[in-house]
Amino acid sequence: MSSAIGSVDLIVLVVAVGSSIALGLYLSGRNTSVEAYLLGDRSLPWWAILGSIVATETSTATVLSVPGEGYGPTGMRFLQMAMGYICGRWIVVQWLLPLYFRGTLSSAYQVLGIRFGEQTKRTASLIFLVARNLGDGLRLYLAASVLQILVGWPLPLSALVVGVVTIVYTYFGGMRSVVWNDCIQFVIYMLGGVASIFVIVANIPGGWSALWEFCEANNKLQVLDFDWNAKYSFWGGVFGGAFLTIGTHGTDQMMVQRYLSARSQRDAGRALLASGFVVLAQFALFLFIGVELAAYYSQANLADMPEKADQVFAHFIIHVFPKNTGLVGLMLAAIMAAAMSTLSSSLNSSASAVINDFIIPIRQRAQRELRPDALLALTRYLAVGFGLLQILIGMSAQNFGDTVVSNALKIAGFSAGLILGLFALGVLTRRVGQLASLVGCAGGFVLLMLAQFVAPRFDWVISVPWLALTGAVSTFCIGYLASWIVPAEPQTQETR
Template identity: 60%
Template sequence: MQLALGTFDTIVLILSIAVAIYIGIRASGKTDSAEAFLLGDRNLPWWAILGSIVATETSTATVLSLPAQAYGATGMKFLQLAIGYIVGRTIVVYFLLPLFFEGKLFSAYEVLQQRFGTKAKHAGSLLFLVTRNLGDGLRLFLAAMVVEKLVGWPFVTSALAIGGVTILYTYFGGMRSVVWNDCIQLVIYLLGGVATVFVIVANIPGGWDTLWKFAAEHGKTEWLQFYPPESVAGTADQGFWNWVVSYPYSFWAGLIGGAVLTLGTHGTDQMMVQRYLSARSQRDAGRAIFISGFVVFAQFALFLFIGVQLACFYSFQPETVFEKSDEVYAHFIIHSFPTNTGLVGLMLAAILAAAMSTLSSSLNASASALINDFYLPRQKTPPSAAKLLRLTRWIAVGFGVLQIAIGIWATTFDNTVIGNALSIAGFSAGLLLGLFSLGVLTRRVGQTAALAGAAVGLAVLLAVQFALPVWIQSNWPGSSFGVAWPWFALIGSSTTFLAGLVLSFVFPRSTAGSGSAVAPSQS
């Protein structure tokens, strides 16, 4: 069964798409150079950058999977990760952000060139381009799958619609269009979330009183967990430290793992750094980064609360069983949302908005990395402003086509391959953070040792993700021990850092071709 789109719902959906295209065309009048296309002339207000940061890190999978987390046994405990996100962003503001404002940079990876050399910059930029486009192509696949199930459009049509609209407004308006559209898309999916809260409560027998009673009885409102539950605390493979390492929703995994993950995703990823460079000043960029952590906390709380509501709602329908808890939110939208009131159109617009905000940012950031890290350094004569702008726009289109192709290609994969590919795409945050840490915190490590350290970090992450679970099950069948995903960024960054430091004794730093140690600005 698909969503029944009435006339009013269709109007709401079409208007949301038309607004995105209109903003792109309107912004094109101010996009007369590559710098304007990629960085909005470095003149965007901090609050717009804040909205863009939050919308960019929120995909369709996030909007649908967060309620699924709270619907299941995790409850609101996922919210602990947001504490780590706030801590990580604070560190980014004070220690990493100054690096990007010391010179008139276009790319995060120019910092690696200043410290290590060209090969390090190319390695970091290439790692970003490969993992970002692979990951976002698969996110496009997931978003198109949702649209296919909800609306009944063929999968290829869904993928082309999402990707095509995103390419269109990104092509015309560049970063300015991306940021303003992100802000509108943030408002759309948050409005959809708030509307859902009231629609679900209206469908629960007894309303708010029943909901609060259910949440208290099932421990759904408990969101801080410092120690393992008594039921597992004394078992052989679930002592305190084993529990901390293997359980992804403890306070410690949220605080430490979430903070390090954010250092990687928001401190070294070109998609985020490009937003900071679009701000009017370092202070404005810092304000946007810091406050975005609290906005994400509130956003997580909203969608997790929807999951608690759904658990209460479906407790009155024991005959409704889900193979995957990710299906619960979509099921409620299809079967219980009032039709032809505009709410169904708003929810579909919210799902599309979450997808497009991530994809548009990816296209612009990928074009920036390719142009500034690979193309321009190889040009003996700088191209004219018009030629560079035209080339930059078409490169963004090319990455959009690539991501659509990856999304359609993913229909030939099974779920395991998609999950593993997304995991590998997430490795880049830890590896890049390790490289940046070597550049900022050490003086003796050179380019060869740093790159070799990153290779060791990647090997360790692959072993932890794929080889370790197989080894544990072969030696201790039935064991629940494993390394939880919030720790992957810490493992990748610390392994890269330590390996690079040790290997610097084998591959001493060359004084030629390597920059000086990078230190945060004191201004």
């Protein structure tokens, strides 16, 4: 296959990718313990945590599929989700963040272990592991599909390249490498987004004035929609987005691991709150790119238009972006940066969940604790193993329907809702014990499956923003009702 990028673009791409590996190797010498490898010795500055939080939740799905939302009928209304994200972050800072800074916790789900017991902790951790690796495998696929088109490599090889580069710098550098690479990658993809704004408008006949006329004629800049039945409504965005964020940023190991890497609870809270406003601006940027693309393609009349909305931005990069100027290389680096920032965080947090929620407790119970160097080596091997798993998922993800961002959000909604329901049972009630919490989680999962696969047959569809709320409320209600049949065990402790 022939490559769609020139030598200058390739140099930009290689420099961006090579710097990630170099930084990982540079920081590898500081990882002398598992805590240093997984938490950066709890010494990272708040602004670096801020950059890492934003970059971690920004995958290739944001860079490519969010413009797809702006390109389609949704327009700028997807921005309502980001409003809910800010509300959710405030709740996390006020109610959940203090739980993680009691003592020296290393995993989000250790809180559930203290409150309910080991089985609830492991159940939540397992839900996280399944959802995280499946969702991030989908995100890897989207990055690989663009690399396949631009560079001309087959999809499996493209997924392998993105995955292996990320595995290498995560394996050597640990959490420090992940966080500092996240900050660099955040700058790269934001530069790519800003550059795209000007490149696209320069290719629209009539420029900015024609763009504004198109937006006004097609109602593309409407942000608020109070129709309950809309795909992205104000109510779904604010309430659904808030509950999704409470789950993804309040109970997800990948995010909690960043808070625990901060120097203090105050620094962690500052980083988390500020990240909400940065994400709002970031969503506005990439949604507006989609609106610009809609204006451009409304006049282009091309026969080879992509079938899916989340492929339109990549199509523009390939066919319209000026070649061999470094801009295509910058955009490809931005797409890879978004993918690698999420993937590296996923590998590190997945390894952390297995080590802290399964390996260490099991070995301690058997009175066969691993030596520190053996535990560090095992943690690194686990990161590699999860990386290979996500590569395999990415290679097979082309068989999925719908847009990749919708699939990823559905998975996040499932897991975030169930785990958030468990945390709510632990924090808001005293009578719920381990067995009742597990019954609630199982019941919430069944209801989500019914809502996703059975309800649409009766013309009743729950949109993506409501999934986390549905899962959390159903888990809480079923668990609380079950507690009247199976009261809390004597050893259950209160989490407040």
